[in-house]
Amino acid sequence: MKNPSLTLPLVLIVAGAIWFLKTTDILPATAVLMAVGLGVAGAVVLLIDGINKQSVIAGPMLMYIGAAIYVRSEYLLGYSPLIALGMMLLGGLMLLSRSDLVPHKRSKIQPPAAK
Incomplete structure (x- = not known):
């Protein structure tokens, strides 16, 4: 006899916990959770990838988008100024990443050892 999958019970437990926390107002608003998640993702990109030409754009932009979502939801600032600031x-x-001060991303492939 095949063992039943754990997927359905785990999904039910997580969905029930989130629903419970949301209905009792313990869980913050969805926009706040998204903002925190994006900010953490941006920091993780910078920490894991290090400072390189790709991460110097991706990390701060993820953090900015998280901050913009938070500002939009909490302070009701319009989209237009947030998008304009994001474009700047x-x-x-992008100009910073073109600088020689920011290194290229190192490849994960190691060159073969010299004999």
Whole structure:
């Protein structure tokens, strides 16, 4: 006899816990959770990848998008100024990534050892 999968019980437990926390107002608003998640993802990109030409754009932009979602939901600031500020930030980060001060991403493949 085949063992039943754990997927359905785990999904039910997680969904029930999230529903319970949401209905009792223990869990913060979805926008706040998304903002925190994006901010953490941006920091993780910078920590794991290090500072290189790709991460110097991706990390800060993820953090900015998280901050923009939070500001939009909590302070009801319009989309237009947030998008304009994001465009300026992205342009500045793109200029920074073109600088020789920011290294290229190192490849994970090791060159063969010399004999």
